[in-house]
Structures are given as C-alpha cells and as structure tokens.
Amino acid sequence: MARHEATPTVGTVLAHLEASIADAHLSDAERRELMALLREGATPEEGLRRVRNRAFELVRERLEGIEAMSLLKWLDGVARALDAVRAPADAVRSESHFSPGHACLRAIQQQLRSARSSIDICVFTLSDDRISAEVLAAHQRGVAVRLITDNDKEFDAGSDIDTLRRAGIAVAVDRTAAHMHHKFALFDGQWLLNGSYNWTRSACEVNEENLVVTNEPGLVAAFAAQFAALWQALATSSKVA
Structure with a gap:
C-alpha cells in the first residue's frame, strides 16, 4: 500500500x-x-x-x-x-491472588463489576452464586457477556449455567468427549483473568488455587484469539445454547 x-x-x-x-x-x-x-x-x-x-x-x-x-x-x-x-511498558499492571481465602473471589467480582462493554468467560464450571450474581448484573446493565463451558459440569447440583442461559446470556457448551478445562476471562478486551481457580465455592474456601489478573497486551490478545477460536468451533458444530 x-x-x-x-x-x-x-x-x-x-x-x-x-x-x-x-x-x-x-x-x-x-x-x-x-x-x-x-x-x-x-x-x-x-x-x-x-x-x-x-x-x-x-x-x-x-x-x-x-x-x-x-x-x-x-x-x-x-x-x-x-x-x-x-501504552508505555510501565502502564502494564499484573497482580496475583491465591486461595483458600477470598482474594481470588474478590478479584473476579471486581473485574465483573468494572466491565463496561464486553465480558468473555471460559470456565470448566461455574457454581459460586456470588460470581454468577455479578455475571448476571453485568448482563442486565448491558454488557455483552459470552460464556464457554463444559458439559461435564453443566447440570451438576449447584451449577449456575442454566440460570445464566435462561437469563439471556450467550452460552456455548463443549459436548465432546474431551474436557474444555480452561479457567480464564476477558474484560472489555483489555484485562485478562487466568489461573487454576475454578469458579466454585470449594475453590474459594478449601482448595489451593491461583489467579492472575493482567492487562499485558500480548497475553490479552493471545487469550482473546483462543476464545474466538473456541467460540467459532462451538458455533459451527451447533453447540451454542
């Protein structure tokens, strides 16, 4: 050009x-x-x-x-x-959180509350209603929310997936024999949340887990591309609920 x-x-x-x-x-x-x-x-x-x-x-x-x-x-x-x-390199911010304890939960809640345009969630399971309540609140204030999860835990006792689906949130479910085992989320295309932490009460109360929150551009872009690829794969195989 x-x-x-x-x-x-x-x-x-x-x-x-x-x-x-x-x-x-x-x-x-x-x-x-x-x-x-x-x-x-x-x-x-x-x-x-x-x-x-x-x-x-x-x-x-x-x-x-x-x-x-x-x-x-x-x-x-x-x-x-x-x-x-x-942004200059010194504008990049990253922080780590660990459980048991409420540090990881609070970090997730903060990102969900701060989102203004989009939230992309990719988690193996979601059964902590303290998190689900924030996801639903974001959806209700007009944030575009998409959720990818795995069918293995979709209808477990305490799972909030169906509740969020019925509220109008776009949900894609991996129904293959393999597990969609990611635990990450993207907020406004600028922040990434990733780690071992499952979005469950046991992860908060008793498990040894970790969670990293960062706005490092390369990591955000890489995870956004992975989310887009998964979403497209599930959509084309007719697994979007």
Whole structure:
C-alpha cells in the first residue's frame, strides 16, 4: 500500500486494514506500515478503539465460509500493532491472588463489576452464586457477556449455567468427549483473568488455587484469539445454547 505524504488519518488506517485483510494474512511489512500510520498520525485513544472495532468487524464479516484461524492470526497481528503504539511498558499492571481465602473471589467480582462493554468467560464450571450474581448484573446493565463451558459440569447440583442461559446470556457448551478445562476471562478486551481457580465455592474456601489478573497486551490478545477460536468451533458444530 502506498505511503501518504500528508499526516495519516484514522480513515487512512481503516483503508489499510481493509486492504491487508484481503488475503486473511497480516504480513510483517503490513503490520509495520500499520504501526507507522498510527504513530505518524498520533492516533488518539478514540481512534485506536475505532481501528480495533473495525478489525473485529472485518473478521466477523468474513468468518463464514473462510478458514477461521487465518483470520484470527490476522486479527492478533492488528491487535499487537495497536498495543505497540498505545501504552508505555510501565502502564502494564499484573497482580496475583491465591486461595483458600477470598482474594481470588474478590478479584473476579471486581473485574465483573468494572466491565463496561464486553465480558468473555471460559470456565470448566461455574457454581459460586456470588460470581454468577455479578455475571448476571453485568448482563442486565448491558454488557455483552459470552460464556464457554463444559458439559461435564453443566447440570451438576449447584451449577449456575442454566440460570445464566435462561437469563439471556450467550452460552456455548463443549459436548465432546474431551474436557474444555480452561479457567480464564476477558474484560472489555483489555484485562485478562487466568489461573487454576475454578469458579466454585470449594475453590474459594478449601482448595489451593491461583489467579492472575493482567492487562499485558500480548497475553490479552493471545487469550482473546483462543476464545474466538473456541467460540467459532462451538458455533459451527451447533453447540451454542
């Protein structure tokens, strides 16, 4: 794509995105040019959000009938370019929590309460109603919530999956012979919560568990790509409830 002598605008960046996705691959050269356009235009935070949102729209428009992983890798490359020009390294924050005790529970509740636009949850089980109440509250205030879980624990005594589904939350269930054993969540595309901690009362009260909360861009992008791949796989195999 030809470079512009004038200061690049957000529109120039969006045009670059649309050109680069044509082959569902963001080359190193295309990623470097994207970063250069963003830096030369001193793109403000609102402009960066527009670019990220358009990137996701372009992928969603093309997912049907196209190899999903190629598009997800393209999207990951765009996200990394945006993150590279956004925040200085000292803006990255990470924290660790451990159980037994309420530190992990409070960290999950805080992220759920702070979310403003989207929450993507990928957990083997969810039976702690203190967490489920916050998930439901986020949904009720208009946050887009998606939940991936495993069928092995879906209807266990105390499971809150069906309650959340009936409340209108989008739920995808892995019904294969293998387990969907992840325990992570993403908030507003900016924060990642991940660790051994199951979203259960026993994890809080008696188990030795760990939980990490971070806004490190590379980790957030990697887990977002994994969530998108799982969601797409479950949707195409007709396992979305």
